[in-house]
Amino acid sequence: MCLGIPGRITAISDSMRRLAIVDVGGVKREVNIACIIGERSIDECLGDWVLIHVGFAMSVIDEAQAAETLRLLVELGEAQQELSAMRGSGKT
Amino acid sequence: MQYIDEFRDPGKAAALVAAINDTVKKLAIDRDRPLHIMEVCGGHTHAIFRYGIANMLPPEIEFVHGPGCPVCVLPMGRVDDCIAIAETPSVIFTTFGDAMRVPGSKKSLLQAKADGADIRMVYSPLDALELARKNPDREVVFFGLGFETTMPSTALTVLQAEAEGTYNFSLFCNHITIPATLRAILDEPDLRLDGFLGPGHVSMVIGTKIYDFIPADYKRPLVVSGFEPLDVLHSVWRVVQQIAEGRAEVENQYGRVVPRDGNPAALAAIEKVFEDREFFEWRGLGSIERSGVRMRNVYARFDAERKFATPSLKVADPLDCQCGEVLKGILKPRQCRVFGKACTPQTPLGALMVSSEGACAAYYQYGDLEGLRCQSAADAA
Amino acid sequence: MTKQEPATALRPQRKMRDGINVAKVSLAHGGGGKAMRDLIDDVFISVFDNPSLAPLEDQARFALSDLMRHGDRLAFTSDSFVIDPLEFPGGDIGKLAVCGTVNDLAVGGAKPLYLSCSVIIEEGVEIALLRKIAHSMAKAAAAAGVAIVTGDTKVVTKGACDKLFINTAGIGIIGEGLDLGVHRAEPGDAILVNGALGDHGAAILAARGDLRLTSSIESDCAPVNGLIDRLIEACPNVKFIRDATRGGIASVLNELAEASAVGIEIAECATPLRVEVKGLCEILGLDPLYLANEGKIVAVVPGAQAESARAAMAEHPLGEGAAIIGHVTHGPAGRVVMRTHFGGKRIVDMLVGEQLPRIC
Numbered sequence: 001m002c003l004g005i006p007g008r009i010t011a012i013s014d015s016m017r018r019l020a021i022v023d024v025g026g027v028k029r030e031v032n033i034a035c036i037i038g039e040r041s042i043d044e045c046l047g048d049w050v051l052i053h054v055g056f057a058m059s060v061i062d063e064a065q066a067a068e069t070l071r072l073l074v075e076l077g078e079a080q081q082e083l084s085a086m087r088g089s090g091k092t
Numbered sequence: 093m094q095y096i097d098e099f100r101d102p103g104k105a106a107a108l109v110a111a112i113n114d115t116v117k118k119l120a121i122d123r124d125r126p127l128h129i130m131e132v133c134g135g136h137t138h139a140i141f142r143y144g145i146a147n148m149l150p151p152e153i154e155f156v157h158g159p160g161c162p163v164c165v166l167p168m169g170r171v172d173d174c175i176a177i178a179e180t181p182s183v184i185f186t187t188f189g190d191a192m193r194v195p196g197s198k199k200s201l202l203q204a205k206a207d208g209a210d211i212r213m214v215y216s217p218l219d220a221l222e223l224a225r226k227n228p229d230r231e232v233v234f235f236g237l238g239f240e241t242t243m244p245s246t247a248l249t250v251l252q253a254e255a256e257g258t259y260n261f262s263l264f265c266n267h268i269t270i271p272a273t274l275r276a277i278l279d280e281p282d283l284r285l286d287g288f289l290g291p292g293h294v295s296m297v298i299g300t301k302i303y304d305f306i307p308a309d310y311k312r313p314l315v316v317s318g319f320e321p322l323d324v325l326h327s328v329w330r331v332v333q334q335i336a337e338g339r340a341e342v343e344n345q346y347g348r349v350v351p352r353d354g355n356p357a358a359l360a361a362i363e364k365v366f367e368d369r370e371f372f373e374w375r376g377l378g379s380i381e382r383s384g385v386r387m388r389n390v391y392a393r394f395d396a397e398r399k400f401a402t403p404s405l406k407v408a409d410p411l412d413c414q415c416g417e418v419l420k421g422i423l424k425p426r427q428c429r430v431f432g433k434a435c436t437p438q439t440p441l442g443a444l445m446v447s448s449e450g451a452c453a454a455y456y457q458y459g460d461l462e463g464l465r466c467q468s469a470a471d472a473a
Numbered sequence: 474m475t476k477q478e479p480a481t482a483l484r485p486q487r488k489m490r491d492g493i494n495v496a497k498v499s500l501a502h503g504g505g506g507k508a509m510r511d512l513i514d515d516v517f518i519s520v521f522d523n524p525s526l527a528p529l530e531d532q533a534r535f536a537l538s539d540l541m542r543h544g545d546r547l548a549f550t551s552d553s554f555v556i557d558p559l560e561f562p563g564g565d566i567g568k569l570a571v572c573g574t575v576n577d578l579a580v581g582g583a584k585p586l587y588l589s590c591s592v593i594i595e596e597g598v599e600i601a602l603l604r605k606i607a608h609s610m611a612k613a614a615a616a617a618g619v620a621i622v623t624g625d626t627k628v629v630t631k632g633a634c635d636k637l638f639i640n641t642a643g644i645g646i647i648g649e650g651l652d653l654g655v656h657r658a659e660p661g662d663a664i665l666v667n668g669a670l671g672d673h674g675a676a677i678l679a680a681r682g683d684l685r686l687t688s689s690i691e692s693d694c695a696p697v698n699g700l701i702d703r704l705i706e707a708c709p710n711v712k713f714i715r716d717a718t719r720g721g722i723a724s725v726l727n728e729l730a731e732a733s734a735v736g737i738e739i740a741e742c743a744t745p746l747r748v749e750v751k752g753l754c755e756i757l758g759l760d761p762l763y764l765a766n767e768g769k770i771v772a773v774v775p776g777a778q779a780e781s782a783r784a785a786m787a788e789h790p791l792g793e794g795a796a797i798i799g800h801v802t803h804g805p806a807g808r809v810v811m812r813t814h815f816g817g818k819r820i821v822d823m824l825v826g827e828q829l830p831r832i833c
Contacts, residue, residue, distance in 0.1 A: 002135025002293045003758045003832050006095035025093045025752025028687040032218060034248055035357040051349050054832055055216025056245040058355060059296045061095055065348040070098055077107035102816040144817020189829035215684045238832060321815045437825035458819045
């Protein structure tokens with residue numbers, strides 16, 4: 001029950017039934033977006049990156065958080081490099 | 093592919109592995125008593141094997157594969173019930189792919205299909221509803237499997253069926269819930285766990301507050317983790333950090349998808365359609381209180397449990413089956429007495445071998461490279 | 474009388490009568506009488522038309538001396554095609570039936586020459602569809618440089634087969650000195666493929682409709698004999714070639730490792746994949762290594778010749794994206810290992826049963 005995949009909402013196909021077309025690497029699938037509309041109008045969801053699971057969008061991917069997670073990893077990488085460099089030069 | 097490739101970047105993996113190694117060294121862990129980190133979710137088990145993560149980590153860390161695979165914990169009696177419904181004349185029985193191979197007491201859904209039952213694989217419950225619209229003279233039943241991740245989807249589909257008056261559609265509800273399972277695991281006396289990788293997609297529905305009882309009552313860290321390999325490594329590092337710093341907290345590594353309070357619309361749909369069962373049967377784990385849901389009375393006309401007669405029998409696992417112990421993390425798959433012998437992907441005795449992210453199937457298919465490592469060392473000696 | 478045109482001058486061409494004027498195939502078309510004759514002539518023979526077929530005997534005949542101009546061994550293969558749906562993006566069952574058998578010959582180092590075509594048709598199938606498929610077969614045969622020279626037609630009652638089953642058998646001649654074999658791989662050999670993997674399997678899954686996915690993925694169905702000629706020319710020491718059909722390249726690699734009693738290691742980042750196929754696999758939780766291909770080969774060449782083999786294939790239209798994906802190792806015999814893009818290692822085992830989409 002974990003298989004969720006990020007995709008981009010490229011069209012609204014059925015406003016009444018809350019259905020949209022989501023694109024995953026060029027493959028398209030009609031997806032129910034009722035869980036991610038929130039207070040917005042359905043058309044405002046166009047262009048959102050969402051996490052889809054069995055034909056339903058369950059979360060809007062937070063771009064800032066994604067960038068933050070990656071930034072942390074880059075930082076970690078830099079810290080590790082420094083550490084190895086220090087060890088290499090016998091300072092620790 | 094965006095939001096996927098960046099989190100599979102091998103460049104960042106090396107730094108994480110080095111950081112984990114450093115922290116583990118500081119902890120001076122005894123190799124005969126490695127850290128046990130349980131990944132609850134079958135999707136994490138799959139990721140660990142698919143990307144070869146276990147072999148990137150030092151031997152002081154061992155993964156214990158948890159029971160978060162709804163296909164794996166499906167009792168044989170429920171499979172028999174599915175088949176009974178599917179074999180009812182005029183029924184179109186729809187299901188997710190991975191459920192089709194799970195053996196019941198006599199056969200699996202795949203075998204029942206070969207025997208003539210109209211069983212169809214679908215990607216989404218919405219597709220089952222569409223089948224019901226297109227086949228007004230048939231009864232379409234959807235096999236509702238899965239944890240809280242999948243519950244909003246089936247709930248919303250039932251609500252849609254009601255809204256449009258598609259009454260030849262019903263749900264055979266087998267949804268189970270994570271928190272009760274976690275408590276059952278933690279109460280297991282034979283199990284020693286040092287930390288958890290929390291289920292990322294269950295949490296996008298139910299939020300992360302729900303795990304607060306784990307650090308509070310059991311003093312174990314839990315890091316809610318994404319499913320890409322960098323997410324898994326990152327989460328392992330955060331668990332190990334917590335252990336090193338003597339902390340026990342719930343952390344959210346998967347912040348880009350998981351909100352702390354979960355998804356309100358999804359939770360509302362679940363609340364509307366489902367209610368707790370007093371207890372539910374889990375294969376290998378027995379009966380767990382308040383671990384499953386059923387449909388509320390008001391949706392009776394969409395409830396396959398009410399619409400169809402099923403044997404509803406409790407079927408015992410085959411005597412040789414040790415799925416229970418593997419599910420609880422007490423045994424590794426290769427330690428099960430029938431692993432690779434009587435129980436193989438071709439002739440599965442238990443669901444852990446049938447489902448593609450059952451720990452046993454994963455070990456078998458992706459290879460127990462750790463075992464390989466030991467074997468080649470032994471051979472060389 | 475030349476040997477190339479077997480006595481057509483002596484035997485009058487069978488006159489096609491009125492042709493088919495009904496929309497669907499019925500049991501009468503399988504009865505052996507006029508209706509059957511019309512079906513065969515109108516739908517198949519007129520389209521496959523070639524000198525070896527023209528005499529319309531119960532068998533096609535070939536002078537051995539003609540055959541031996543191409544080499545010193547006869548290669549003979551047969552395959553049946555039962556695919557559903559009959560038509561899919563990039564081809565249909567007819568094209569598949571021709572290419573599949575041509576390729577089975579070509580991967581053995583044979584020059585494919587002649588095919589048989591036997592069909593079993595379920596009553597009720599549209600004649601227009603049959604015509605389309607026959608045309609596909611003729612077109613594929615022409616592209617491959619082979620002739621369809623004999624065959625059979627049967628019609629069965631509704632339900633006795635699933636619309637249309639086709640069997641093609643084929644003969645070809647293997648050139649002197651060529652010895653391709655699944656047992657020939659040795660540590661140090663390089664493993665190559667001629668392009669993006671999994672297109673056919675992905676196209677079929679998307680085309681089946683029950684998963685309701687839209688994509689522009691097309692089957693890679695194609696005759697690869699021309700590509701293989703190029704490969705053998707550039708690399709006469711090529712040891713093994715096989716087309717990666719059902720079960721994908723994973724199955725071929727496992728069979729190779731087992732038969733040659735060697736280990737194999739491939740690199741995930743070297744396996745070419747179209748983004749859309751990757752997307753489909755991500756959505757459904759499938760592994761592209763196990764998806765079927767119908768225009769892709771796995772080739773084993775001595776390590777030193779890897780790059781020239783790859784370059785030779787890349788020059789051919791069907792070799793776009795040709796890549797060296799791994800090597801034969803001293804590893805445990807029969808074991809195929811993949812270094813993941815992420816840096817870990819995992820085993821690539823034989824597939825059990827069919828790969829099913831998963832939700833977990």
